[in-house]
Every structure is written in structure tokens, then in C-alpha cells.
Amino acid sequence: MAELVTIERSDRIASVILNRPERLNALTFAMWQEIGTIFSRLETDEGLRCIILRGAGGKAFAPGADISEFAERRSNSALARDYGHVMHRAMTAIDDSRHPTVAAIEGVCVGGGIELAMLCDIRICGEGSRFGVPINRIGVTMAYPEIGALIARVGRQVALEILLEGRVFGAAEAKEKGLVSRIVPDGKVLDEAYETANRIAAGAPLVNRWHKKFARRLMDPKPLSPAELDEPYQTFDTDDFREGYQAFLAKRTPEFKGK
Amino acid sequence: MAELVTIERSDRIASVILNRPERLNALTFAMWQEIGTIFSRLETDEGLRCIILRGAGGKAFAPGADISEFAERRSNSALARDYGHVMHRAMTAIDDSRHPTVAAIEGVCVGGGIELAMLCDIRICGEGSRFGVPINRIGVTMAYPEIGALIARVGRQVALEILLEGRVFGAAEAKEKGLVSRIVPDGKVLDEAYETANRIAAGAPLVNRWHKKFARRLMDPKPLSPAELDEPYQTFDTDDFREGYQAFLAKRTPEFKGK
């Protein structure tokens, strides 16, 4: 039996692939478990510069939850809560990743697929991609961690329009709504995602991780301590700053070491 | 004398209509009172699935406050505060409504008209609609509940651009700024609003109300309690979830009861 979520690791980039193409990568309980485990494991990978999240098969990112599993896994509130906890552990692992993340969205990206994609720092889709969260048609709500993640990205007004109307819409509207960062021709999504990952990987990795950390910290309204306010200046004591600065003056490409 | 705000109720949809077409629905003290009363009354309507807010006459949503009333109602700070309290009671009644709300914006939508429209979950306008808040031209400020509602929807930068520049602008710019959700040809605003309301009404009503509740709760930075975090899973114990799930498997249209 094929693994439901696979991982490919190149020199500096890891690809996490939803691997159920015969079902358009419809998300199961086991897949949410596996996504959480994989993203947690990647946290300790020091050489990693970027993670790409995508679906196998080229036809879909993910169409949402596999509804055939609901009888077993979500048929009442207690089961649904257990399912939710596993789903939210995976979401938190992506959201809290210190590594930059890119969602490569080929084809359909609906329901839980949107939840997954939205957690990535950059989201690239194809012209023919389709989006929506029509869960009010099956009587299902988003739990707080899901609607909170959506609102944090697109605002309350857009989140409610998507949830209340339950409409499925195209790539241009997804971009207008802030769901995706950019649109490329179908067939070019992976190219653009890997070019983006390479642009990210060309930057100093400590800087990228600090920027993600600072941006996450600023979501918390608690005032910053003096020690926190000073942390960003540490970059000026790193080998990578000296390398970047020298390379800039010499008009050459820097070789960052993450130190 | 015609009522200043009228209500039409169909099977699942209520239309609240600003009804002063001879003055383009310019908003009076009595109209703000009536809006607050109507939206408060609609809260207890269990069969209601969606509220449409619109102007009578097809030429305007609302051009803002009726300035001829200022001598009597807003000629000093004490009077203006009393007026403000009635206005903000109406705004709160719309903002806190558990029912999904759609603004159908035909023609001009300026000043207090924007305030009203922005409180609706989805805002649909015509290609020829005009927007703006030129109140600095008459020496009037927005009170905190008004500017807060605007910033919550479009952000501080867009809100300040609108207020400081006082410019009146068209539908395309209103969409770019996040003031409206979508633009349709001028004679099609009501059609699109009612189609949208029907799409909303096709979803499970408890789910729609929960989503509005959760989105509103998340505007408060106070941490969620365990009981609050568990509330969304209650949907899996509802009749409507079982109906939605069975209808999905049977590929038929669900019949939700709101239970």
C-alpha cells in the first residue's frame, strides 16, 4: 500500500506530497496524522531552507475531507473532537514551522484543502484551480482553530463570505480574496513553486527563520520585552551577515551556511 | 405617511428596505431608530435564513445622513452624542445579528450608507455605484464605533485614505479597497443579492449562525475557554448534520430544519 503522504528531500528543499491521487487527495484521518508527524520531524532539519506542500497526480491539491470516512470518524461530537485534535495538531505543525513553506496548488483546493494551503507562507495556484468551503451544505462547521487560521489570513469579511455562501470559485477570485499569492498557467504550478523555493533558499536561512518567528510573535498582543526587541540585531553578529555583506560589495552570490 | 424603513418577508429571506426614495434614502434619526428596532426583532425569527438590506427606488442605497436634520439633531456635542447612541444601537444590531446579511447596493452609497453596508457580511453593488465618506468637508468626524467598524473591514490604511481625502469613487475602486464583495451590472444588483441569499439559505442555518458567532468571538483577543473550543463539534450531533451527510451520499439536495 502506497504511503498516504510522501516526502522528497533535495539539497535544500523538502516536498511534502498528499499522495492519494485516485481520490484527488481527499484528506483522511491517517493523512492528518502523517502531515503532523512529517512537519514536526522537519523542524529539526538544520539544512532545510524551504518546504513545498502539494498534491500528487497534478489534478488536485485536495478536495477536502474524505466524507466516506465520516461514519467511522466524525459521526458524533465526541468523535469529531478527536478527529479535530489530530487535524489541528497537523495545522499547528505547519503554522509554527520555522521553515518557509510554499503551497503548490494544482487543480481543486476545497474545504480542508484550503485550510492546509492557507497555512503556507506563499500559495501558488494554476489558472484552472477551484476554491471554496461548502461545508454548510453538509451541516458541518469549521472548528475555532480552522476559522481562526482563515480569518488571520483573509479577514473576517472574506472568511464569512466563503463560509456563508458556500460557493466554489476560480483562481482570479481566490487571488482577489487573498487566498493565493499568485496564479500561473496550469502546468506551470510546480515550476513556479520550485523557483519560489529556490529564491527563498537563496536568502540567509537564519534571517528567514527569524522573520517567521517575529511575524508569529507579533500576532500576540502581549508587549515585546527588551530582550525580544534586541533579538533581531543578533543577525549582525552572524557569519551569514558577514558573508552577505562581503558578497554584496564584491557583487558575487553569497554562500550562506546558516550560522 | 409611508414607513421610513420597511420589511418584506418571504419563506426564508427578510428584506429590510430604506424607504425614502424621494431623498435617495438619506438617513434620518427616525430611520436609525427603526433600523435598530427591526434588526433586534429579526433576531428571534427562527425560520429566517438571510437578511437583505437595500434602498428603495433603485437609484441609491443611501447618500449618508440627511443634513437638513442637523440643526435639530446634531447642532452641538450633546445632541450629536444622543444621535450617535441611536445610530450605534442600529449598527450593533446589524453587526451582532446571528442571521447572515447581504447589502444590495444600487447607486450611491456614501457616508452613513457605507457604514450600514459595511456591517453586512456580503456587499454587492452595481457598476455605476459611487462610494465615499466626505465628512471632513462639513467638519464632522466619525465616532469610534463607526471608524472601528470601518477599520475592522478594510484596515487602517484604506479607512484613513477614505476619511482624509474625502474623495468619492467608483465601484471598481470600492472592490479593490474591500468595501464591496462583488460588482454586477447596474440592473442586476437585486438579482445577484437574492441569488446570494438563496445560496446562503441552502446551507444549514445552525452552521451559518455558528460561523458568524465564531468569527465574532475571534475578534476578541481573550483566549478561548475549553467549553468554547468544544462548541463547534456540537454540529455533529444535529439533525441537520445527519441530513446533510445522508443527502451528500445520496447525491440529493438536503432539507435542513435548523435543528
Next chain:
Amino acid sequence: MAELVTIERSDRIASVILNRPERLNALTFAMWQEIGTIFSRLETDEGLRCIILRGAGGKAFAPGADISEFAERRSNSALARDYGHVMHRAMTAIDDSRHPTVAAIEGVCVGGGIELAMLCDIRICGEGSRFGVPINRIGVTMAYPEIGALIARVGRQVALEILLEGRVFGAAEAKEKGLVSRIVPDGKVLDEAYETANRIAAGAPLVNRWHKKFARRLMDPKPLSPAELDEPYQTFDTDDFREGYQAFLAKRTPEFKGK
């Protein structure tokens, strides 16, 4: 030696000009000091209605920090912190200004140039303007006040895309991302900026200052006191309200005095 930051003052509008055109207005320590001093001084200017911030020479707003200065000013964390404090004092002086601010962006607006421009209430650029923050290529992070200001304007997702990818992009994308308010043909940036400043100056200055104050206050999640909630109604006791109201009824242009 020419002044590094100059100021032009007309009847109601002040222009603050980054004046190092031979280096495309690359920002130095001395310029950050001067910007802070100038904006602090303008706070007490009662007759002022609007500040325009722009670059000299017509080719650039600012390409970011002058990197040749790093050896002296930012070669380790202690020096970088001192530099940061001066930079952030200037940023705070712009951000907290009670006067409306307009950034006129001709040509390149990169790194610290974006930081400066984003602090202005309205940002106007030319079709050929270029934007980006490629600081991860030299191993430098944004400090908290900088990334906080960016996130406050464009949201976490757009801020991270800009910082992680380090890509330089054009005016249309800058507008999509919320970095600029509007785009005009390249030779028309100053015209549009001064027309905008004149539109702002046509409004009651107390109202504009109040709106800026209220919008800033609402960034703080602390609940508003009753006295704060009442402050906006003071406008109805001003001479400018009476003038604005009378001018509206008489269909003439109001003459506001700021009283």
C-alpha cells in the same frame, strides 16, 4: 554640502524631500536622524494640513539603506541596535504624526524605502516603480518595529512573502499587495501627490487629526473609556463644523480655520 533631507513649506503643505539624488536617495544614519527631527518639528505647526514625503531627482524614492555605511554603523549587533533606535525614532515620528501624510513614490522604493513609504497614510507611485525587501540576500533582518509596521499595513502573509522570497516587483503587484494606494503614469506622481494633498487640505484639519488619532487608538486593544468614546462629538462644538454646515447648505466652499 547639500542638506540630506530638505523641507519645502507652502501655504498649507510641507514637502519632506530625501535629498541624495546622486545615490538614488540611499538612506544614511544622518538622514534617519534628520527625518526624525523634521517630523517632530512639524508636529507643532498649527497651520499645516498635509505632509508629502518624496525623493529628490525623480528617479527614486529610496533604494534602502546605504550599505557602504554598514562597516562603520552596523558591523555588529551593538552598533546595529544604536542605528535601529535612530531609524525607529524617525519611523515613530512619521507614524504618530497628527498631520495627514502622502508618500510620492517615483522610481525605486526598496528596503528602508518601503518602510518609510508604508508609514504614510496614502502612497502614490508611478507605473515604473519597483518594490521589494531583499535583505535576506545580505543576511539582515527587519527589527520588530519595522516588521510590525509592515504587517500592520499589508498583513502577515504579504509581509512574509516579501521578506522570505526577497523578490523585486512592479507597481501593479505593489498595489495588489496593499503597499501602494494608487498608480499613475511615471511623470504624474508629483501632480497626483499634490492634488491629493490639496484634497486633504480642503477638509477640516481638526477632523483629519481626530480621524488619525482615533485610527491609531483603535490599534490598541485596550477598551475605550467613556471620555474617549465622547471625544469625537466635540467636533460638533467647533467653529469649523458650523462653517462646514453653513457652507454645505449655501452650496459654497467652506473656509476652515482649524478651530
